[in-house]
Amino acid sequence: MTTDTQNQMDIPQLSKEDFKSDQMVKWCPGCGDHAILSSMEKVFPQLGVRKEDIVVVSGIGCSSRFPYYMNTYGIHGIHGRAAAISSGVKLANPHLNVWMITGDGDCTAIGGNHFIHAVRRNIDFNIMLFNNKIYGLTKGQFSPTTPQGSVTKTSPQGSFEVPFNPGELVIGAQGTFFARTVDTNPKMMVDIMLEANKHKGTSVVEILQNCVIFSNKVHDLVTNRETKLDNQILLKAGEPMIFGKDMDKGIVLKGTKLFVVQIGVNGVTVDDLLVHNPEDEDPGIHNMLARMSAPEYPVAMGVIRAIKHKPFNDMMDDCIVAEKAKSKIKNVDDLLNSGNTWEI
Amino acid sequence: MGDIKKKNQIVELDEVVLRFAGDSGDGMQLTGSLFSDSAAFAGNDFATFPDYPAEIRAPQGTVAGVSGFQIHFGHTSIHTSGDYADVLVAMNPASLKATLKWAKSNATIIVDTDTFIEKGFLKAGYDTNPLEDGSMNDYNLIKAPISTMTVAAVADLGLDAKVALKSKNMFALGVVLYLFNRETEKTNEFFEEKFKSKPVIVEANKRVLKAGYNYAENVEVIGQVYNVQPADLEKGTYRNITGNVATAWGLLAASERSKLEIFLGSYPITPATEILQEIAKHKSLGAKAFQAEDEIAGICSSLGASYAGSLAVTTTSGPGLSLKSEAIGLAVMTELPIVIVNVQRGGPSTGLPTKSEQSDLMQALYGRNGDGPVIIVAAASSVDCFYAAYLSAKLAVEHMTPVILLTDGSLANGSEVFKIPKVASLMDINPPIVKANDPDYLPYRRDSEKLNRFWAIPGTEGLRHRLGGLEKDNPSGNVSHDPINHETMVKLREEKVQRVANYIPEQEIIGEDEGDLLIVSWGGTYGVMLTAVEKLQKEGKKVSLAHFRYISPLPKNTNEIFKNFKKVVVCEINNGQFVNYLRMNFPEFRYEQYNKIQGLPFLVSELEEKFVSILNEL
Numbered sequence: 018m019t020t021d022t023q024n025q026m027d028i029p030q031l032s033k034e035d036f037k038s039d040q041m042v043k044w045c046p047g048c049g050d051h052a053i054l055s056s057m058e059k060v061f062p063q064l065g066v067r068k069e070d071i072v073v074v075s076g077i078g079c080s081s082r083f084p085y086y087m088n089t090y091g092i093h094g095i096h097g098r099a100a101a102i103s104s105g106v107k108l109a110n111p112h113l114n115v116w117m118i119t120g121d122g123d124c125t126a127i128g129g130n131h132f133i134h135a136v137r138r139n140i141d142f143n144i145m146l147f148n149n150k151i152y153g154l155t156k157g158q159f160s161p162t163t164p165q166g167s168v169t170k171t172s173p174q175g176s177f178e179v180p181f182n183p184g185e186l187v188i189g190a191q192g193t194f195f196a197r198t199v200d201t202n203p204k205m206m207v208d209i210m211l212e213a214n215k216h217k218g219t220s221v222v223e224i225l226q227n228c229v230i231f232s233n234k235v236h237d238l239v240t241n242r243e244t245k246l247d248n249q250i251l252l253k254a255g256e257p258m259i260f261g262k263d264m265d266k267g268i269v270l271k272g273t274k275l276f277v278v279q280i281g282v283n284g285v286t287v288d289d290l291l292v293h294n295p296e297d298e299d300p301g302i303h304n305m306l307a308r309m310s311a312p313e314y315p316v317a318m319g320v321i322r323a324i325k326h327k328p329f330n331d332m333m334d335d336c337i338v339a340e341k342a343k344s345k346i347k348n349v350d351d352l353l354n355s356g357n358t359w360e361i
Numbered sequence: 362m363g364d365i366k367k368k369n370q371i372v373e374l375d376e377v378v379l380r381f382a383g384d385s386g387d388g389m390q391l392t393g394s395l396f397s398d399s400a401a402f403a404g405n406d407f408a409t410f411p412d413y414p415a416e417i418r419a420p421q422g423t424v425a426g427v428s429g430f431q432i433h434f435g436h437t438s439i440h441t442s443g444d445y446a447d448v449l450v451a452m453n454p455a456s457l458k459a460t461l462k463w464a465k466s467n468a469t470i471i472v473d474t475d476t477f478i479e480k481g482f483l484k485a486g487y488d489t490n491p492l493e494d495g496s497m498n499d500y501n502l503i504k505a506p507i508s509t510m511t512v513a514a515v516a517d518l519g520l521d522a523k524v525a526l527k528s529k530n531m532f533a534l535g536v537v538l539y540l541f542n543r544e545t546e547k548t549n550e551f552f553e554e555k556f557k558s559k560p561v562i563v564e565a566n567k568r569v570l571k572a573g574y575n576y577a578e579n580v581e582v583i584g585q586v587y588n589v590q591p592a593d594l595e596k597g598t599y600r601n602i603t604g605n606v607a608t609a610w611g612l613l614a615a616s617e618r619s620k621l622e623i624f625l626g627s628y629p630i631t632p633a634t635e636i637l638q639e640i641a642k643h644k645s646l647g648a649k650a651f652q653a654e655d656e657i658a659g660i661c662s663s664l665g666a667s668y669a670g671s672l673a674v675t676t677t678s679g680p681g682l683s684l685k686s687e688a689i690g691l692a693v694m695t696e697l698p699i700v701i702v703n704v705q706r707g708g709p710s711t712g713l714p715t716k717s718e719q720s721d722l723m724q725a726l727y728g729r730n731g732d733g734p735v736i737i738v739a740a741a742s743s744v745d746c747f748y749a750a751y752l753s754a755k756l757a758v759e760h761m762t763p764v765i766l767l768t769d770g771s772l773a774n775g776s777e778v779f780k781i782p783k784v785a786s787l788m789d790i791n792p793p794i795v796k797a798n799d800p801d802y803l804p805y806r807r808d809s810e811k812l813n814r815f816w817a818i819p820g821t822e823g824l825r826h827r828l829g830g831l832e833k834d835n836p837s838g839n840v841s842h843d844p845i846n847h848e849t850m851v852k853l854r855e856e857k858v859q860r861v862a863n864y865i866p867e868q869e870i871i872g873e874d875e876g877d878l879l880i881v882s883w884g885g886t887y888g889v890m891l892t893a894v895e896k897l898q899k900e901g902k903k904v905s906l907a908h909f910r911y912i913s914p915l916p917k918n919t920n921e922i923f924k925n926f927k928k929v930v931v932c933e934i935n936n937g938q939f940v941n942y943l944r945m946n947f948p949e950f951r952y953e954q955y956n957k958i959q960g961l962p963f964l965v966s967e968l969e970e971k972f973v974s975i976l977n978e979l
Contacts, residue, residue, distance in 0.1 A: 105665025
C-alpha cells in the first residue's frame with residue numbers, strides 16, 4: 018500500500034491534454050471510434066501510472082489506427098498479431114501498462130489464434146475489442162461477428178456463417194476478465210476501462226461500436242434512445258439483475274436457462290432475481306449472460322467475469338528470481354564452463 | 362592391461378571415423394557421446410554427427426528405425442564428421458543394411474550375431490543372412506554374440522532379460538574402447554554419476570562394459586589395437602558442443618555483454634527446437650523464453666520485446682521462416698533489432714525435416730513483400746554458431762535492423778570440440794539507446810555513419826513515439842504517403858544494410874589469392890570444403906577457397922577476389938542459390954556450380970573428384 022501511494026505521489030497530475038496527439042484523426046465523421054478515443058483520453062490520466070509507462074498496441078483495421086492518435090508509446094502492428102506483440106511488450110517489461118486496440122476482424126478472424134491463446138495465458142494487459150460486426154477498412158465485407166444472413170459486399174445473398182460471440186470465446190478460452198460496453202455511453206466506457214485496468218491478467222472489453230458507413234445501426238436496439246433501456250442490462254457485482262426503462266424487469270435462472278421476468282407479475286419479487294457474481298470461478302452463468310442477445314434478452318453490459326488468477330508475467334518473473342537465487346550458473350562464463358570440460 | 366599392448370600390435374593412425382548404428386531404442390546416441398568423451402579425454406580433436414529417423418520410435422528392427430552416431434577423431438585437425446567409416450558397429454541387421462554403404466570397403470564391422478536370426482534379417486530386407494552368404498567377405502568382420510554375453514555378464518544380478526539387454530550398447534562400447542586403446546575408467550565414472558540412485562544398474566553397466574573390453578582382448582580376430590595420438594590443440598579449456606547449444610549460448614553471451622535482457626519468442630520446429638529448450642533452461646541468467654502458439658506469434662512477441670528494449674530473438678526452420686515473413690517486414694519498417702535464427706532443413710514445404718540443406722538463402726534474402734533488406738549471416742561450423750549468433754545480435758542492435766542467422770541441421774545436431782572463450786574477450790556491443798528527454802530525438806533521425814535510427818525504450822521520459830508498418834516520414838516518424846519520402850526511406854533502409862560492409866571483415870581466401878580454381882562456398886559446408894581444398898593444395902593443385910559467412914551485405918572486396926582465378930565454382934547444398942546471387946551482384950564473372958540436393962552433406966571425396974575434373978578441363 019505504502020509503495021503504491023508513494024508511486025502515485027511521484028506521478029504528476031495528468032489530464033486529457035497529456036495524451037492528445039498532434040496527428041489528424043482520420044476516422045469517418047460519426048464513427049463510434051471518436052467516442053472511444055475520447056473516453057480513453059479520460060481514462061489514461063486516471064490510471065495512476067506515468068505517461069511514459071503506457072504502451073498502446075494495435076493490429077490492422079480502422080480501430081488499429083488508434084496508437085497514432087494517442088500521445089503514448091505505441092506500435093501499429095500487422096494484421097491480427099497485436100495480441101502477440103502486446104504479450105512480448107508486457108513480458109519484456111512488466112512495469113509497462115499495455116493496451117491493445119483491435120476490431121472484430123483483426124481480433125477474431127486473422128488474429129483469432131493469438132487472441133484465444135493470449136486470453137488463456139492471462140498476461141496482464143488490456144484488450145479493447147471494437148465490435149462493429151463488419152470489415153470497415155476494406156469497405157464492407159462480413160466479419161466473424163456479422164449476424165448470419167447479413168448482406169455485405171462478400172455475402173450479396175446474405176452470409177451463411179454462424180457468428181462468434183466474443184464473450185463466449187473469452188470464457189471458452191479460460192479468460193479471467195470479460196466486460197462489455199457501448200460507444201454511445203461514455204461514462205460506462207470510462208468505468209469499464211478502469212475496471213479492466215485494475216484486473217491483473219488479460220482483460221477483454223468488447224465495445225459495441227457503430228460503423229456509420231458499412232454497418233450503421235447494427236447495435237441500434239441497445240443504442241437507440243427509445244429501445245436501449247429495455248434491451249440492455251448493466252451488471253453490477255452483488256446486485257440483483259434488474260433492467261428496463263422502468264427498472265421492472267429482471268433475470269432469473271430456471272432449470273438450466275435464464276429467463277426474463279416482470280417484477281410484480283406472477284408473484285415475482287426482486288429476491289427471485291439472479292445476483293451477479295463476476296468472481297464465480299464456474300463460467301456457466303457468465304457464459305449464459307455473455308450469450309444474451311436482444312430483443313429476446315437484454316444485452317449484458319458491465320463486467321461479466323473477473324476472476325483472480327496469477328498472471329503469466331508474474332509467474333515468469335517469480336521463476337526468474339527463484340532460479341537466480343538457486344542456480345550455480347550466475348553468468349555466461351559459468352555456463353560455458355559447466356558440465357563436461359577438459360584442459361589441454 | 363600392459364600385457365594387451367604387448368600381445369597385440371599397436372598401429373598409429375592420424376584419424377578415424379567410427380560409426381555406431383542400432384535400433385532407435387538401442388542407445389546409440391549415448392554410446393556415441395560416451396566415446397566422444399573418451400576422445401576428448403585422450404586429447405583428440407573430433408566432430409560428431411547423429412543420424413536418427415524422423416519418427417520417434419519407428420517399427421523395431423526395420424531400416425526406418427535405425428539410429429546412428431558418427432564420430433571423426435584424430436591427431437590432426439578435424440573439420441567434419443567424416444565421409445566413410447573405418448569402424449562400424451551394427452547392433453542388428455537393419456542397421457547393417459542402412460549403414461554399410463557408409464563404411465569404407467575394408468572397414469572393421471562389429472555385429473551382434475544374436476540379432477542375425479532369420480526373422481531379423483528378413484525384416485531388415487535381406488533375403489539371406491549377410492553374415493553367412495559371403496557378402497561381407499571383403500570386410501574385417503567381428504562377429505560377436507553381444508546379446509548373449511551381455512545377459513551372461515549380469516546373470517547373478519537378478520535383472521530380468523529385458524533390463525539386462527538394455528546395456529548391450531555398453532558391450533559394444535567396451536569392444537571399441539579396447540580397439541582404440543582407451544581406458545574404461547571415465548565411462549565407469551559416468552555410470553556412477555548417471556545412475557547414482559540405482560547401484561545395481563551401475564554395476565550392470567560396468568560389468569557389461571568390462572565384458573566387451575575383455576572379449577575384444579581375447580578374440581583372435583582383433584589382431585591389432587589402434588592408437589590415435591592427441592591433437593595439437595592450443596592450450597585452454599575445452600568442451601564438446603552442438604550447433605544448436607552453441608547458438609543459444611552465443612545469444613546468451615550477447616545478452617550479457619550488451620546488458621540487454623534476452624527475449625526468445627519461438628515455436629518448436631525440427632531441427633531448431635533445442636535452441637528454445639536451451640534458452641528456457643537459463644532463467645538464472647534472466648533469459649525469457651516464450652513458447653508461442655505459432656511461428657507468427659513467436660516473432661511478433663519477440664518484436665514487441667524488442668520495442669520494449671530486450672535483445673529480441675526468434676528461432677525456426679524453413680517453413681517457419683515462411684510464416685514469419687510478414688513480421689520480418691514489420692521489423693524492417695520499424696527498424697527494430699531482432700535476430701531470426703533459421704536452422705535450415707530440406708525443403709520445400711515439410712520437405713526433409715531431419716535432413717540438412719542450404720535452400721533458404723533466397724527466402725532469407727527476398728522472402729518479403731516490398732523492398733525489405735536485412736542482414737544475413739551464415740554460421741560456418743557447429744562451434745561457429747556461437748560466434749555467428751553473438752555477431753548477429755551485435756549487428757542487429759548496433760545497426761537497428763533484423764538479422765537472419767542461417768545455420769542448418771548438420772551444424773545444429775553435429776558437435777565439435779569448442780575452446781571455451783572468456784565472455785570478456787568477445788567484441789563490445791553498444792546498442793544506440795536514447796537518453797531520457799533527449800531534445801533532438803525523432804523516431805527516424807539517424808546516425809550519420811551507420812544510418813541506424815535510435816532506440817527509444819518505453820518507460821523513458823520525453824521520448825514517447827509510435828512505430829508501425831505504415832511508411833513513416835523521414836525523420837519525424839509520422840505516417841506518410843508522400844511519394845518522394847517513400848523512395849527516400851526505401852533507399853535509406855537499403856543503404857543502412859549495405860553500410861554494414863564497413864563494419865565486417867573483408868572476405869578471406871584460404872590459399873593463394875590467384876590460381877587455377879577458386880572454390881566458393883558458404884555457411885555450414887566450411888569443414889568439408891576446407892578438408893577437400895587442403896588435400897588438393899597438398900597435392901600441389903592451384904586451388905583456393907573463399908568461404909562466405911557474410912551473405913548480406915557481402916564483404917566489400919568480394920568482386921576483387923574472383924578476378925585472379927581461371928575458374929570459379931560455387932558449391933552448395935541446394936539447386937544453385939548463392940551462385941545466382943553472385944551472378945546478379947557480379948555479372949562480370951563466369952561461375953560454375955556444384956550442387957548436391959539429397960539431404961546429405963558433401964563428401965570430401967566427391968568434392969575432390971569434382972575439383973580435379975574441373976582442373977583437368979583447364
